[in-house]
Amino acid sequence: MSNENIRKVTTHISQNEGLIFEHSSPGKKAYRLAELDVPEIDASAELGAALRTESAALPEVSEPEIIRHFTRLSTWNYAVDHGMYPLGSCTMKYNPRVNEVVSRLDGLAGAHPYQPEQISQGVLRIMKALADQLIEITGMDAITLQPAAGAHGELTGILLMRAFLESQGNARKKILIPDSAHGTNPATAAMAGYEVENLRSNEDGMVDLAALEAQMNEDVAGLMLTNPNTLGIFDEQIAQIAEILHRKGGLLYMDGANMNALVAKARPGDFGVDMMHLNLHKTFSTPHGGGGPGSGPVACTKHLEPFLPKPVVVETDEGTLRLDYDRPQSIGRVRAFYGNFGMLIRALAYIMANGPDGLRQTTEDAVLNANYLRKKLEGTFDLPYSTPTMHEVVFSDKLQSKSGLKTGDIAKRLIDYGFHPYTVSFPMVVHGALMIEPTESEPLEELDLFVDAMKSIAQEAIDSPDLIKNAPHSTRLSRLDETAAARKPVLRWKLESK
Amino acid sequence: MRYLPKSSAERAHMLREIGIGSIDELFAPIPAQFRLIRDLCVPRQMAESEIVDWFRARAAENGDGYDILLGAGAYNHYRPLVIDALISRGEWFTAYTPYQPEIAQGTLQAIFEFQTMICELTGMEVANASMYDGSTGAAEAVMMAMRITGRNSAILARSVHPEYREVIATYAKYQGLPLTEVAFTDNGRVDLAALDAAITPNTACVLIQSPNFFGTIEDVAAIADIAHAKGALLVVSVAEALSLGIVRPPSEADIVTLEAQSFGVPLSYGGPYAGVIATREKFVRQIPGRLVGQTTDRNGKRGFVLTLATREQHIRREKATSNICTNQALVALMTNIYMDVYGREGIKELAQQNLAKAAYARKQFGTKARVLFDGAPRFNEFVLQTSEDAYEISHRLAAKNKIIGGFPLRKFYPELGNAAVWCATELTSRAAIDAAAGEVK
Structure with missing residues (x-):
């Protein structure tokens, strides 16, 4: 689909490629095993009835076919390395290469989780250093690095809340969750055995203090609050919120998904937060990997520290490090071993590359970029909340819906302009939301191209809405039939489906 | 900062476009008493070379180059x-x-x-x-x-x-x-x-x-x-x-x-x-x-x-x-x-090598101590009961032989006495097995 307004991209040859199974042919190999230096063994004598008699039908292919297969597939993905990836709330920032190199150093990548502590001082030092720095950044008192992702951190945090309240004599029944929250928040509360009570936002997109005051009682364990919230709005009443909760014995959990708006500018520990998780794959630059691995450390105040998952890294008087399992009040383990250690290395390397000045500039640039986009697109798109925003901005499709277009349509058209779409239809408090988070990693040229693209699409919405309704036009595949996929799920390849 | 693609002139231009005089105005929603007005106490900004050096030093403090006879939920296999x-x-x-x-x-x-x-x-x-x-x-x-x-x-x-x-x-x-x-x-x-x-x-x-x-x-x-x-x-x-x-x-x-x-x-x-x-x-x-x-x-x-x-x-x-x-x-x-590299045949051959290595290790260790649970088939791990404390063995092997030994079971299975679960994979050499077997008692 040619269009002179599309300046960022040009169509380009894209290789076709089947499933890896479709390249398979008996006898092809991509390996040669090393010579066996012990006697061969008769597997059927060794295993008896436990011997596998039918081989798993894994593909039989050669090394060059594997390289081509995954290289071709890779070219069908959009990635941060291609350009702006403004998925609101996901914080798609640059992933530094030094992180990848240091996390693959032999002595670190090859470390067995149960190797003796005497030869684990390096990995323990990395965990300790990262823990100390995250504590400083959040202003909290203690931390666990064990949770494997943000939602896993949420669960850990709410279990801490529960264990603490139980130790006070009453775990309570409910968790309050604002209507703007991520879906993981209510799902987490349910997993921790709590009922979820919705808390409504006020007209500025912040917590309605009167509603909070009315709903807070001795049955409520606490509040899960994202701050800045999913509208990108910092809730300036945060101290009052904490005060209302604390007065009635409840706790304040902060979902740290948007901590990238605060690093080096404000610390949750200073404004009354009791525990919070961090998404190392958002704020601290560890790669998203096409959907994980993430890492979700949980920081907390001193009174919650005894309940942290075990083990924790502690320093002995002689200066060596060890893992402390003797934690009688611990909520237990949330994961085998110690967490996504490879991600911890990357996050630490990121903090070291930035230093205090770099971290501050990073946060300022993220907020600057979001506000620049807000200013440039306001009026072209409906801005449902005029409250100042921080690192992300949420528009709605109200103006374009007059032409019968929805946020999802605009998103698909943005693909033709060479951008990954923003987050579609979230947060749910905004009907037809366009949630845009540029992050600090975008240069001015890229932001301006994005502004031009969005304005051009807004014009197309008036002139030729069908162009948008049928987008994308320049991708390998047109819109995919998701309804059919769910109605009759095909979740694996079979020979006959070739 | 090398990850930030903006000059000060560009930042100033953007502030003007937004219509504000300073970046601080964008942080005004954070109540003044909570705004951090000092530097974070984290290490100063480091060069890429300094970061690589720091992590190399940490890697060196670890057990790089050790033979691993330990599994227990994390297995040392070759990575193509x-x-x-x-x-x-x-x-x-x-x-x-x-x-x-x-x-x-x-x-x-x-x-x-x-x-x-x-x-x-x-x-x-x-x-x-x-x-x-x-x-x-x-x-x-x-x-x-x-x-x-x-x-x-x-x-x-x-x-x-x-x-x-x-x-x-x-x-x-x-x-x-x-x-x-x-x-x-x-x-x-x-x-x-x-x-x-x-x-x-x-x-x-x-x-x-x-x-x-x-x-x-x-x-x-x-x-x-x-x-x-x-x-x-x-x-x-x-x-x-x-x-x-x-x-x-x-x-x-x-x-x-x-x-x-x-x-x-x-x-x-x-x-x-x-x-x-x-x-x-x-x-x-x-x-x-x-x-x-x-x-x-x-x-x-x-x-x-x-x-x-x-x-x-x-x-x-x-x-x-x-x-x-x-x-x-x-x-x-x-x-x-990985599954594409080894494929239908390779995964079988590789598993067979693991089976052979573990059987050999069991035999070698069995001459020095008691292999438990002999009445059922095993893959690449087995439990060895020793007269010496399993942690002692593990420490000695690490210090003397650069070998990471079996996982001591006493903490979770006190009824098994001085026992540990050992593992041999395709990467475990016969020499390492022999050396480890020579140390257990």
Whole structure:
């Protein structure tokens, strides 16, 4: 689909490629095993009835076919390395290469989780250093690095809340969750055995203090609050919120998904937060990997520290490090071993590359970029909340819906302009939301191209809405039939489906 | 700062365009008393070379270059070089969850292939896109069994990885899910009579691990019969995925939960790894985590999408099957590539090498100390009971022989005395086995 307004991209040859199974042919190999230096063994004598008699039908292919297969597939993905990836709330920032190199150093990548502590001082030092720095950044008192992702951190945090309240004599029944929250928040509360009570936002997109005051009682364990919230709005009443909760014995959990708006500018520990998780794959630059691995450390105040998952890294008087399992009040383990250690290395390397000045500039640039986009697109798109925003901005499709277009349509058209779409239809408090988070990693040229693209699409919405309704036009595949996929799920390849 | 693509002139221009005089105005929503007006106490900004040096120094403090005779849930297998060559492409590792399928077909197709291979390996009909790891996968499988059966207790074999059992206990505690444990017999396998007696009309599932924490392969079919006779599901956790190359898959299970680390994922001090849940087609709507399905585009071309999302938290909120959002896509990609490299024949040959190495090690160690649980088949691990304390042996081997020895069992299984679970893989040399065997007593 040619269009002179599309300046960022040009169509380009894209290789076709089947499933890896479709390249398979008996006898092809991509390996040669090393010579066996012990006697061969008769597997059927060794295993008896436990011997596998039918081989798993894994593909039989050669090394060059594997390289081509995954290289071709890779070219069908959009990635941060291609350009702006403004998925609101996901914080798609640059992933530094030094992180990848240091996390693959032999002595670190090859470390067995149960190797003796005497030869684990390096990995323990990395965990300790990262823990100390995250504590400083959040202003909290203690931390666990064990949770494997943000939602896993949420669960850990709410279990801490529960264990603490139980130790006070009453775990309570409910968790309050604002209507703007991520879906993981209510799902987490349910997993921790709590009922979820919705808390409504006020007209500025912040917590309605009167509603909070009315709903807070001795049955409520606490509040899960994202701050800045999913509208990108910092809730300036945060101290009052904490005060209302604390007065009635409840706790304040902060979902740290948007901590990238605060690093080096404000610390949750200073404004009354009791525990919070961090998404190392958002704020601290560890790669998203096409959907994980993430890492979700949980920081907390001193009174919650005894309940942290075990083990924790502690320093002995002689200066060596060890893992402390003797934690009688611990909520237990949330994961085998110690967490996504490879991600911890990357996050630490990121903090070291930035230093205090770099971290501050990073946060300022993220907020600057979001506000620049807000200013440039306001009026072209409906801005449902005029409250100042921080690192992300949420528009709605109200103006374009007059032409019968929805946020999802605009998103698909943005693909033709060479951008990954923003987050579609979230947060749910905004009907037809366009949630845009540029992050600090975008240069001015890229932001301006994005502004031009969005304005051009807004014009197309008036002139030729069908162009948008049928987008994308320049991708390998047109819109995919998701309804059919769910109605009759095909979740694996079979020979006959070739 | 080298990651920030803006000059001061550009920043000034942007502030002017926004219509403000200084960046501080954008932070005005943060109440003044909470604004940080000092530098964070973190190390100063470092050069790339300084960062590399610092981490090299940490790596040197660790046990680099040691022979590893330790498994216990994390296995030292060779990683073909094509894995890192491929996953280092930015299109793989700097993309996110494939929410926009038209520009994420690479990730989606790779996950679809992964789901297929996991089904082939485990003997199940459907598999998800991955979970955090084997331990959380096992916990999610137990909760899934609760939802399917409407029953609310579970039985765990005592021979399941102790840390997996701890994780399941954490998850189960607030689900109102009482857990009981069933013992093992003197061949290291689940005590079938005790299991039969333990199952009640309220038992949602029996969870076993095979090969279990001692390396012993369970009689999955017999356990399935016992569980099914009383209406309970069987969940089988597989921590050593490579075993499936040569050991009969747990096809009689209702849910298989796999830790895929053995397939080309670095040990990396315990993570990131990748768990998977595989099950029967009829249970697919109770499976947690992401699923990729095949479909067509408007022109009838084959393509892939995330599907059955109505199970998930972003739609169902507190009624979702789990709070899980992210999976371990890049790790699943590593394991996909690994399974392609070895393929149908290689995975078998590699498993056979592991079997041979472990059999040799058992024989060598057996001349010095007592190998436990001889009455049942094993894959690449075995339990050795010594007269000397297992931690002492481990310390001596590390200091004197640069060998990482077996996992001492006393903490979790005091009844086994001075025992440890040892492991030999294709990377364990005969020389290392001989040297280690020479030190145990």
